[in-house]
Each structure stands twice: as C-alpha cells, then as structure tokens.
Amino acid sequence: MGGTEHLSVRREGATLILTLNRPEARNALSLPMLVGLYDGWVAADEDDAVRSVVLTGAGGAFCAGMDLKALAGTSTGKGMGGEDYRDRLKADPDLHWKAMLRHHRPRKPVLAAVEGPCVAGGTEILQGTDIRVAGDSATFGLFEVKRGLFPIGGSTVRLPRQIPRTHALEMLLTGRPYSAREAADVGLIGHVVPDGTALEKALAIAEQINACGPLAVEAVKASVYETADMTEADGLAAELKRGWPVFDTADAKEGARAFAEKRPPVYRRA
Structure with missing residues (x-):
C-alpha cells in the first residue's frame, strides 16, 4: 500500500486515506512525510479504483508545520531526518512542493479531516484540499511572521482567493491562532464536528462522492x-x-x- 515511517496509507472502499504519522512532533513535516505524501497523491491519481482521498493526522493532531527545531541553524534542511529519502529530493527538487499540494493538484477530490493543531505548514497544505472538516478543538493559523518567516507554501496567493481578503490578511499578518469555529466563520473550513469525529465525517462525504460518476x-x-x-x-x-x-x-x-x-x-x- 506504500507509505513511509511518517506517512501511513490505507484504503477504505474507494477512498484512499493518507495519515500524517509523526504524533510525537504533532505531525510536523519531515522528509519521510513529504515523500510519502507525494507518493500518495500519485498513487491516487494512477489508481482508477480510488475515487477520493482523505488527508488526516495521527495522535489528535493534523500538522504543526515545519519542524523548526530540526531546521534551526541550517539552510539545507538536513535536520529534517530521513536521509534515506534524500536521493528522491535530489532527483526531483520540486517534490516537497508537490507533496504540500503547492505544485500539484490531484485529479481526485481531496478531503481534509482535521483534529488538533493545523497550523503554519498544516494550514498551507489545507489550502490545497477541496473539502475540509474539523473537530471542535482544532486550531488553525499561519504563524510564520511571528518567527520572522514567510508562508511560502502558497498562502499569500491562495488564502485571499479562498476567504475574504480582510480575513486572509489578518490571518497572514497577525500570526494568531484561529479556532475551528472562527475558521468556519471566515470560510476556511466547511464543517465543524465533535472532537474525534472529523475522519468519520470526511469519510461519509467521500462515500457520497464515490457513489457519483x-x-x-x-x-x-x-x-x-x-x-x-x-x-x-x-x-x-x-x-x-x-x-x-x-x-x-x-x-x-x-x-x-x-x-x-x-x-x-x-x-x-x-
């Protein structure tokens, strides 16, 4: 079924479920995770039996973005781990952007099932998904400016096209967290459900999609x-x-x- 140590893959009917699986780091991005994500998008595109994809996270978190501790003090990202996968990145320098849905759009519908933190790079990946469900306690936000960084995963372009510009600019320029209810109010997500049921709701929507042509x-x-x-x-x-x-x-x-x-x-x- 594929996957890596930080990205698990399973099928449920006609839906491919990709799970960010690094719960000890709140599913912060790593090279094994990015490689697994990219391979998952490709697998979904190439398998006609797959009609939808659900992206979620393990351990009560979606994605806390880039691993800043690992990245600190290095411009090469060698601290991200997964040295065994470095040849993949060398062969395709665009792989990480494709994994984060910045430079790749799967032809199958992609649903996000969010529990817990979905911030920084997590909110950036979210913008590449089509339908979004979040648990009540989920949190969102683009924290990059608070760290003197730039949300280079596409947010300065995509976010103002997906939610009203005033809300997009507030999220981008303040770096503050948003609750699930607030994220729904501005249009970033479509459904807020009880904690622990986001995946169940996303799979139910996926099943409706799978029944269509x-x-x-x-x-x-x-x-x-x-x-x-x-x-x-x-x-x-x-x-x-x-x-x-x-x-x-x-x-x-x-x-x-x-x-x-x-x-x-x-x-x-x-």
Whole structure:
C-alpha cells in the first residue's frame, strides 16, 4: 500500500486515506512525510479504483508545520531526518512542493479531516484540499511572521482567493491562532464536528462522492479550478469544453438508465 515511517496509507472502499504519522512532533513535516505524501497523491491519481482521498493526522493532531527545531541553524534542511529519502529530493527538487499540494493538484477530490493543531505548514497544505472538516478543538493559523518567516507554501496567493481578503490578511499578518469555529466563520473550513469525529465525517462525504460518476466528478473539479481566474465569458466557454464530453460517456448513459430503473448506478469510468 506504500507509505513511509511518517506517512501511513490505507484504503477504505474507494477512498484512499493518507495519515500524517509523526504524533510525537504533532505531525510536523519531515522528509519521510513529504515523500510519502507525494507518493500518495500519485498513487491516487494512477489508481482508477480510488475515487477520493482523505488527508488526516495521527495522535489528535493534523500538522504543526515545519519542524523548526530540526531546521534551526541550517539552510539545507538536513535536520529534517530521513536521509534515506534524500536521493528522491535530489532527483526531483520540486517534490516537497508537490507533496504540500503547492505544485500539484490531484485529479481526485481531496478531503481534509482535521483534529488538533493545523497550523503554519498544516494550514498551507489545507489550502490545497477541496473539502475540509474539523473537530471542535482544532486550531488553525499561519504563524510564520511571528518567527520572522514567510508562508511560502502558497498562502499569500491562495488564502485571499479562498476567504475574504480582510480575513486572509489578518490571518497572514497577525500570526494568531484561529479556532475551528472562527475558521468556519471566515470560510476556511466547511464543517465543524465533535472532537474525534472529523475522519468519520470526511469519510461519509467521500462515500457520497464515490457513489457519483467518477468521470463527471473529476471533470467538475477540473473545471472549478481551471476557470477560477478566467472572466465569466471565458470560464463558461471552458466549462462547455469540459462538460460536453461527459455526456457522451457510457457512465452518463448508465446514470440515466439507473435513474429510470430506480437502482444504484454502476459506473465503469467509460
């Protein structure tokens, strides 16, 4: 199933679950974690049996961002551990950005199930996900400016496009923590659930997605992102190019036939 010592992978039905697994460090980013994440995104993209991905964290935490203690005093990041994986980073210097969803967008829907801290790099990875669920006690925030750092994982670009600019700038410039309720109020996350149930809720949403036509789902996701910066006229034209081919698929015909026959559809990605 893949994975590394800091990233575990398992399947539940048609959903691939990627778990950040370094609880002793509140799942702070490490090289083994980044390599495992990137491999997980690729595996999901390449496996037609996978229809959705859920990203979560072990031990009651999502991700506390970069391991600043390991990184302190070095510009090479050698303190991040995982020397066995360094050849992967050398072969693909962009791997860490792909892992953090800065330079890679999976074609399958990605859901985040957040418990505990989801801060700094955790909030940056979060912005690369599509649907977000958080436990009541989850916390969010971009703390980089408090450490004299820059949130270079994409937040100065993405955050003002995902939530109102005034809220984005406050989060970016104050470096203060946000509760789950506050994060939901500004639109950063979509659901706040009782602590310990974020994964359960994310999997329930994923199951609803998995029951839909996979070609349609992937085309809808692609259209939303590729038209985001277009004018309305250009976006509508691009939508037709994405949308019309879906109607010619066998899956579209199966969906209509199943509706008429009052039975669940059986989609075959065809």
